Amino acid sequence: MKRYSFLTLLGGALTGQRSWRPAWRDPEPRASYDVVIVGAGGHGLATAYYLASKHGIRRVAVLEKGWLGGGNTGRNTQVTRSNYFWPQSAAFYDHSLRLYENLSRELDFNVMLSQRGILTLAHSEHELEGLRRWANAIQINGVDSELVSRAEIARLVPLLNLDGRFPVHGGFIQRRGGISRHDAVAWGYARAADALGVDILQQCEVQGFRRQGNRIVGVETSRGDIAAGSVVLCVAAHTSVLAAKLGLRLPISSMALQAMVSEPVKPCLDTIVLSPVVHVYVSQSDRGELVIGGGADVYASYAQRGGLPVLHANLTALLELFPVFSRLRLMRQWAGTVDITPDTTPIMGRTPFDNLYINCGWGTGGYKAIPAGGDTMAHTIATGEPHPLIRDFGLERFERGALIDEGAAAGVAH
Amino acid sequence: MLQIACPYCGVRDEEEFRYGGESHVARPGPEASDAAWADYLYNRTNPKGVQRERWLHAYGCGRWFNMARDTITHEVLAVYRMGEPAPDLPGRVR
Numbered sequence: 001m002k003r004y005s006f007l008t009l010l011g012g013a014l015t016g017q018r019s020w021r022p023a024w025r026d027p028e029p030r031a032s033y034d035v036v037i038v039g040a041g042g043h044g045l046a047t048a049y050y051l052a053s054k055h056g057i058r059r060v061a062v063l064e065k066g067w068l069g070g071g072n073t074g075r076n077t078q079v080t081r082s083n084y085f086w087p088q089s090a091a092f093y094d095h096s097l098r099l100y101e102n103l104s105r106e107l108d109f110n111v112m113l114s115q116r117g118i119l120t121l122a123h124s125e126h127e128l129e130g131l132r133r134w135a136n137a138i139q140i141n142g143v144d145s146e147l148v149s150r151a152e153i154a155r156l157v158p159l160l161n162l163d164g165r166f167p168v169h170g171g172f173i174q175r176r177g178g179i180s181r182h183d184a185v186a187w188g189y190a191r192a193a194d195a196l197g198v199d200i201l202q203q204c205e206v207q208g209f210r211r212q213g214n215r216i217v218g219v220e221t222s223r224g225d226i227a228a229g230s231v232v233l234c235v236a237a238h239t240s241v242l243a244a245k246l247g248l249r250l251p252i253s254s255m256a257l258q259a260m261v262s263e264p265v266k267p268c269l270d271t272i273v274l275s276p277v278v279h280v281y282v283s284q285s286d287r288g289e290l291v292i293g294g295g296a297d298v299y300a301s302y303a304q305r306g307g308l309p310v311l312h313a314n315l316t317a318l319l320e321l322f323p324v325f326s327r328l329r330l331m332r333q334w335a336g337t338v339d340i341t342p343d344t345t346p347i348m349g350r351t352p353f354d355n356l357y358i359n360c361g362w363g364t365g366g367y368k369a370i371p372a373g374g375d376t377m378a379h380t381i382a383t384g385e386p387h388p389l390i391r392d393f394g395l396e397r398f399e400r401g402a403l404i405d406e407g408a409a410a411g412v413a414h
Numbered sequence: 415m416l417q418i419a420c421p422y423c424g425v426r427d428e429e430e431f432r433y434g435g436e437s438h439v440a441r442p443g444p445e446a447s448d449a450a451w452a453d454y455l456y457n458r459t460n461p462k463g464v465q466r467e468r469w470l471h472a473y474g475c476g477r478w479f480n481m482a483r484d485t486i487t488h489e490v491l492a493v494y495r496m497g498e499p500a501p502d503l504p505g506r507v508r
Contacts, residue, residue, distance in 0.1 A: 240461075301485055303486055
């Protein structure tokens with residue numbers, strides 16, 4: 001892999017930028033692989049990268065029916081944070097955040113992580129009490145979080161309207177929370193995995209599985225059959241669709257989660273502001289666009305587009321908090337299909353099939369989990385045992401009743 | 415914006431309704447195994463295509479009813495009352 005550096009940039013500048021090569025190969029599928037990963041989103045690519053880099057398993061294919069990073073990985077609002085309530089979640093997401101903090105160096109690809117802090121607002125004294133409990137739980141989990149007063153919020157976010165229909169009473173902030181560039185995360189993992197020998201097969205849709213008893217021996221794809229030692233599903237909201245081909249039912253509901261950006265403006269917002277009550281969050285990208293998101297649409301959908309009522313609710317909530325933004329034009333709006341579980345905790349690990357693994361159920365928050373999701377899945381596949389960080393995230397928790405209810409900690413109600 | 419024909423009130427905007435998830439999920443008896451109970455509580459078909467689902471006309475008559483809807487196009491294919499059998503939709507079920 002040709003390393004990127006200031007010198008390669010300078011060299012490119014002196015030679016008319018003609019020296020650049022594609023960052024990954026476009027190989028033909030081989031007849032068999034040790035591990036076949038379905039889905040070249042962040043989680044699939046990261047799993048492939050850590051399988052190759054940490055466990056020496058390099059006969060790996062990542063199959064993608066569209067183009068890599070084109071699903072939820074390229075549709076989210078790029079927020080990374082680890083302010084979770086339950087210890088299992090906090091440990092997992094903080095591991096992810098720590099991997100993010102070193103990701104640009106590890107992948108030799110600038111993911112543009114900006115730890116600008118994520119501020120959660122309380123709009124009543126009761127809600128502030130709730131946030132205090134939440135912030136304390138986060139601190140006990142060993143993760144940074146601090147309560148901030150109304151006066152501090154006014155200093156931190158001068159454009160925020162503190163006396164709207166629901167006045168701001170205070171809030172809490174995780175200063176290590178931030179945003180990064182989601183395409184760069186997908187491309188960085190793809191390039192690094194490809195350099196280690198992983199085949200990324202785009203335009204290669206999995207249409208079925210080949211079974212021998214309780215083992216999956218291969219996948220049937222639009223580019224022919226591929227034999228597999230192990231198979232991993234990293235396909236978010238389509239996990240139900242693929243699992244149904246094996247008669248496996250999952251606790252997942254697929255819904256649309258929309259996001260939108262305004263036209264670009266000069267820097268005016270240097271933190272992420274989130275309000276669970278009026279249900280919106282906003283940050284400003286490096287390009288100057290305001291990136292706006294809220295709750296998922298209310299009914300099941302695979303359409304990858306959001307409805308107008310939720311769009312309207314998101315924007316009215318935003319304008320309540322930031323009346324000054326009413327003059328901006330909306331530039332783009334889109335949606336991803338998210339896989340929501342009953343306890344809003346992901347499903348990771350083994351399945352009733354011997355060598356089939358799943359990594360799904362991320363719902364509205366999978367982006368921040370990409371590095372840890374890949375790291376722990378790779379460990380699970382390589383050793384056959386769930387990584388300690390995901391031991392409680394298994395599919396069997398639903399039968400045991402050992403749910404990890406992060407509905408509150410996800411920041412916005414689902 | 416979905417236009418939903420409540421079987422009691424007629425066509426109204428989506429915002430008057432609340433979504434209630436997959437319909438026709440039968441509750442098992444008290445002898446059910448842990449696996450059967452978990453399947454009833456949590457597992458869903460989650461189809462890509464036609465889904466039969468429950469809706470509540472929350473800001474109308476306040477009554478529940480069933481709907482067959484395509485989860486790709488969002489097209490409402492049939493509306494029927496609670497207790498009525500799911501209508502056949504020949505050629506539509508994927």
